[in-house]
Amino acid sequence: MSNSTIRDVARAAGVSVATVSRALNGHDNVTPETRDRIVAIAAELRFTPSSAARSLITRRNQAVGAVLPDLHGEYFSELIRGIDLAARAHGLHLLVSGSHGNAKDATAAVNAMRGRVDGLLVLWPQVDAEALGDDLSAGMPTVLLNTHLAHSRVPSLAVDNFGGAAKMVRHLAGLGHRRIAFITGPQHNYEAQERLRGCTTTAAELGVQLQVLPGDFNEESGWNAGHELAQQPERPSAVFAGNDMMAIGCLSALSDAGLRVPQDISLAGFDDIPIARYVTPALTTVRARIADLGALALERLVSAIESNAPTAVRHQTLAVELMARQSTAPAPPGATG
Amino acid sequence: MSNSTIRDVARAAGVSVATVSRALNGHDNVTPETRDRIVAIAAELRFTPSSAARSLITRRNQAVGAVLPDLHGEYFSELIRGIDLAARAHGLHLLVSGSHGNAKDATAAVNAMRGRVDGLLVLWPQVDAEALGDDLSAGMPTVLLNTHLAHSRVPSLAVDNFGGAAKMVRHLAGLGHRRIAFITGPQHNYEAQERLRGCTTTAAELGVQLQVLPGDFNEESGWNAGHELAQQPERPSAVFAGNDMMAIGCLSALSDAGLRVPQDISLAGFDDIPIARYVTPALTTVRARIADLGALALERLVSAIESNAPTAVRHQTLAVELMARQSTAPAPPGATG
DNA sequence: CTGAAAGCGCTTACAG
DNA sequence: CTGAAAGCGCTTACAG
Numbered sequence: 256m257s258n259s260t261i262r263d264v265a266r267a268a269g270v271s272v273a274t275v276s277r278a279l280n281g282h283d284n285v286t287p288e289t290r291d292r293i294v295a296i297a298a299e300l301r302f303t304p305s306s307a308a309r310s311l312i313t314r315r316n317q318a319v320g321a322v323l324p325d326l327h328g329e330y331f332s333e334l335i336r337g338i339d340l341a342a343r344a345h346g347l348h349l350l351v352s353g354s355h356g357n358a359k360d361a362t363a364a365v366n367a368m369r370g371r372v373d374g375l376l377v378l379w380p381q382v383d384a385e386a387l388g389d390d391l392s393a394g395m396p397t398v399l400l401n402t403h404l405a406h407s408r409v410p411s412l413a414v415d416n417f418g419g420a421a422k423m424v425r426h427l428a429g430l431g432h433r434r435i436a437f438i439t440g441p442q443h444n445y446e447a448q449e450r451l452r453g454c455t456t457t458a459a460e461l462g463v464q465l466q467v468l469p470g471d472f473n474e475e476s477g478w479n480a481g482h483e484l485a486q487q488p489e490r491p492s493a494v495f496a497g498n499d500m501m502a503i504g505c506l507s508a509l510s511d512a513g514l515r516v517p518q519d520i521s522l523a524g525f526d527d528i529p530i531a532r533y534v535t536p537a538l539t540t541v542r543a544r545i546a547d548l549g550a551l552a553l554e555r556l557v558s559a560i561e562s563n564a565p566t567a568v569r570h571q572t573l574a575v576e577l578m579a580r581q582s583t584a585p586a587p588p589g590a591t592g
Numbered sequence: 593m594s595n596s597t598i599r600d601v602a603r604a605a606g607v608s609v610a611t612v613s614r615a616l617n618g619h620d621n622v623t624p625e626t627r628d629r630i631v632a633i634a635a636e637l638r639f640t641p642s643s644a645a646r647s648l649i650t651r652r653n654q655a656v657g658a659v660l661p662d663l664h665g666e667y668f669s670e671l672i673r674g675i676d677l678a679a680r681a682h683g684l685h686l687l688v689s690g691s692h693g694n695a696k697d698a699t700a701a702v703n704a705m706r707g708r709v710d711g712l713l714v715l716w717p718q719v720d721a722e723a724l725g726d727d728l729s730a731g732m733p734t735v736l737l738n739t740h741l742a743h744s745r746v747p748s749l750a751v752d753n754f755g756g757a758a759k760m761v762r763h764l765a766g767l768g769h770r771r772i773a774f775i776t777g778p779q780h781n782y783e784a785q786e787r788l789r790g791c792t793t794t795a796a797e798l799g800v801q802l803q804v805l806p807g808d809f810n811e812e813s814g815w816n817a818g819h820e821l822a823q824q825p826e827r828p829s830a831v832f833a834g835n836d837m838m839a840i841g842c843l844s845a846l847s848d849a850g851l852r853v854p855q856d857i858s859l860a861g862f863d864d865i866p867i868a869r870y871v872t873p874a875l876t877t878v879r880a881r882i883a884d885l886g887a888l889a890l891e892r893l894v895s896a897i898e899s900n901a902p903t904a905v906r907h908q909t910l911a912v913e914l915m916a917r918q919s920t921a922p923a924p925p926g927a928t929g
Numbered sequence: 930c931t932g933a934a935a936g937c938g939c940t941t942a943c944a945g
Numbered sequence: 946c947t948g949a950a951a952g953c954g955c956t957t958a959c960a961g
Contacts, residue, residue: 260938271948276940284946306708307653308938310644311953318687318708326673328866329666336663339690348708350655351688353676371643371655371685474870503870510872529665533811533840535847535872597954608932613956621930645954648937 259300267296279304318348319556320368321376322361326353327473328500329528330545334400337549338376345557347373369395374556376400376549380444396559398552402445410559412552412571416446416525419541419575420453420495423523426539426577427493428461431586432521434491435463438470438480438501447472450497450525466491470501477504484520485512492520492586499524499531499540506534506582517584527578536581543575596637604633616641655685656893657705658713659698663690664810665837666865667882671737674886675713682894684710706732711893713737713886717781733896735889739782747896749889749908753783753862756878756912757790757832760860763876763914764830765798768923769858771828772800775807775817775838784809787834787862803828807838814841821857822849829857829923836861836868836877843871843919854921864915873918880912 265272270289278285278293285293296302310316321338323331335351342349350372352364358381368375374396382402399411427435437454440447451467458465468483470476477496484490485508494509496502502524509516516522516536524531527542551573602609607626615622615630622630633639647653658675660668672688679686687709692698695718705712711733719739736748764772774791777784788804795802805820807813814833821827822845831846833839839861846853853859853873861868864879888910 261940262938272939273941273949274947277947280940286946289946303703303706305648305938307644307647308953309940311642311648311938311955312940314953316644326669326676328669332663332665332669332672335669335672335688336690339663339688343689343691348704349688351672351676351686352680353673354680366640367685369640474867478870500867503867507870507872507874530811530837530840530867533815533844535844537844598956599954609955610933610957611931614931617956623930626930642954645937646956648939648954649956651937 259302261302261304263300264293264297264302267300268293316348316371316373317346318350318372319374319376319553319560320350320352320365320372321378322355322364322368323351323353323378324355324361324380329530330498330500330526333528333545334378334549337546337551338553340546341550341553341557345553347557374398374560376552376556380441380446382443382445382448396556398556398559400548400552408568410555410568410570412548412555412573413446413449414543414548414573415575416449417453417456418572419525419543419577420450421457422575422577423495423525423539423541424454424457424461424463426579427495427521427523427583428457428463430493430521430583432491432493433463433586434466434493436466436468436480436484436491436494438468438477438494438496438505440470440472440497440501444472447497454495464491470497472498472500474500474504474507477501477506478508479504481505481508482512485509485514490520493523493583494520495523495525497525499526499528499538502538502540502582503530503534506538516582519587521583521586523583531578532580534582539580539583540578541575542578544573548573596639598639598641600637601630601634601639604637605630653685653708653710654683655687655709656711656713656890656897657687657689657702657709658715659692659701659705660688660690660715661692661698661717666867667835667837667863670865670882671715671886674883674888675890677883678887678890678894682890684894711735711897713889713893717778717783719780719782719785733893735893735896737885737889745905747892747905747907749885749892749910750783750786751880751885751910752912753786754790754793755909756862756880756914757787758794759912759914760832760862760876760878761791761794761798761800763916764832764858764860764920765794765800767830767858767920769828769830770800770923771803771830773803773805773817773821773828773831775805775814775831775833775842777807777809777834777838781809784834791832801828807834809835809837811837811841811844814838814843815845816841818842818845819849822846822851827857830860830920831857832860832862834862836863836865836875839875839877839919840867840871843875853919856924858920858923860920868915869917871919876917876920877915878912879915881910885910 261272265275278290355361378400379402401413439451468480524540527540531538531540598609602612615627689701715737717738738750776788805817861877864877868875868877
């Protein structure tokens with residue numbers, strides 16, 4: 256809203272607006288003295304170029320959008336942090352839109368951003384993502400997060416949910432656990448499905464018995480699962496929660512029930528949100544490097560924008576790492592199985 | 593990026609662009625039939641008005657910006673969630689910019705947003721905020737969060753840090769604690785200062801002995817403080833951490849040292865981030881309603897934008913509530929003091 | 930109720 | 946190296 260325009264600067268400097276534009280945009284066809292004078296005057300007048308006018312003519316917004324289903328918890332602050340960091344490095348503004356549970360809301364959010372951003376990052380864990388795909392492909396460069404649309408023309412990025420879950424089951428089995436409970440995520444959530452698949456596959460491979468409990472990735476559902484397990488007469492010797500939030504909720508329920516972790520029962524999570532190492536006992540989990548995921552997605556988006564070519568369709572999977580901490584321990588000698 | 597413009601729609605509908613503009617913007621000087629036809633054609637052509645062109649002429653961006661010093665932890669996801677929710681309700685886009693520790697970075701972020709947003713929410717906990725104030729006042733409507741510049745012309749919003757801290761000290765004193773440790777936040781942070789002041793004032797009033805430990809609002813500094821306390825031969829019977837993150841870090845250190853909370857030592861936090869009730873034991877804390885704070889700030893910003901008048905300078909303080917949970921208990925009989 | 934035209938503030942060929 | 950002019954895609958008085 257700085258009231259001065261490029262015309263004011265031009266007038267004050269005694270040159271044309273074209274010259275001001277060139278000087279301020281660093282083109283080389285301006286004499287150094289002219290440039291310096293213009294720069295000084297622009298600063299004095301507190302001139303800020305109108306981004307609307309510039310966007311209108313350059314067809315670039317210098318902005319990207321992030322459409323996220325929901326903004327709860329540390330997972331999302333980490334993700335946004337990673338995206339923001341990378342966006343800043345590229346001089347791009349970041350528009351954020353959260354709070355859409357369903358495809359309709361999310362599509363509306365995507366459409367609202369159309370024309371305001373040069374590209375879109377869409378966190379889309381719903382497996383029935385086809386509906387969205389159509390809207391997305393019509394238009395600007397897009398990178399999908401946390402989903403795979405195998406036959407989709409939209410590139411995507413996700414952590415190795417399957418591999419991470421498999422690693423955790425191996426870790427628990429390696430500690431002697433023969434019966435494991437898995438608290439799964441929302442039914443139609445891609446990450447939840449992959450983590451579950453990693454569990455069942457690996458459990459079958461190792462001959463480990465698996466009990467699956469429902470969850471929705473929030474603390475409360477983890478608490479409910481823990482509460483139920485605590486009441487079970489013959490309970491598994493280890494619980495693997497589909498994410499850290501549920502693990503923390505579960506830990507709370509187990510403690511409420513007087514069960515000690517890991518002495519009485521082992522507990523593990525997934526994501527390695529920053530707080531995971533600070534709960535008591537420190538949580539064994541799968542490190543997903545959430546901020547890196549966001550930053551990487553942004554980088555891919557930027558190259559898609561800059562290449563100007565149709566985005567190379569690649570479904571990229573990021574490696575994960577097992578973080579063994581204090582919440583998992585060897586199974587009690589005479590446990591079960 | 594939808595390639596059709598208002599001219600395409602006008603041509604297809606056999607009317608002027610002015611009529612298309614009026615029809616699509618819901619002006620009443622268009623016959624219903626014409627409007628319907630235009631709306632249908634616009635939909636068919638997937639016409640999305642160029643926000644750049646519209647902004648250029650209306651001088652409205654339909655967007656607000658949030659400048660935050662840092663995007664770590666649940667505090668920030670809650671804050672952004674509240675802002676986003678309220679912004680959506682007003683049909684406003686939200687630009688987010690984080691990761692600035694110092695005044696220079698933040699000023700750069702503010703300036704980068706100038707002209708792209710109709711108003712600004714700035715989380716500015718630094719007490720030496722005068723430098724920023726100048727830049728802010730020159731320009732668009734702004735609401736400051738978590739600071740008070742008594743002699744500032746920028747309106748602001750903060751929770752009752754002083755009152756919340758006072759309440760907590762009373763709560764602890766009421767449980768019989770005569771010696772309390774307070775883990776404070778960053779030295780030049782307004783909220784940290786107010787919380788500390790609430791502590792010292794109330795402790796003096798009640799004749800409670802107060803030990804102040806340094807911290808920076810992050811988990812690790814809470815851990816360090818807890819570690820130090822655990823090693824202290826004559827330690828206070830209660831710890832009040834300046835925020836929940838430090839409380840959780842502190843809890844971790846106390847547990848590592850074999851101290852039980854609350855049997856051996858009581859522990860409390862501030863903010864009531866969602867996870868606070870799920871740590872073990874559930875954390876006694878001061879509920880700050882962070883999402884509401886964000887939403888309220890957005891509402892104030894919107895009315896400033898819409899009134900078009902210079903923002904009414906008001907420094908608003910939001911009430912807080914004590915949440916007594918399991919991490920605080922009566923002081924052991926023969927404790928100290 | 931509708932249209933022709935001006936103009937928002939820039940950038941960029943096109944001349945010189 | 947510099948300027949005059951066109952044009953990006955809209956909205957809105959001004960006429961009719």
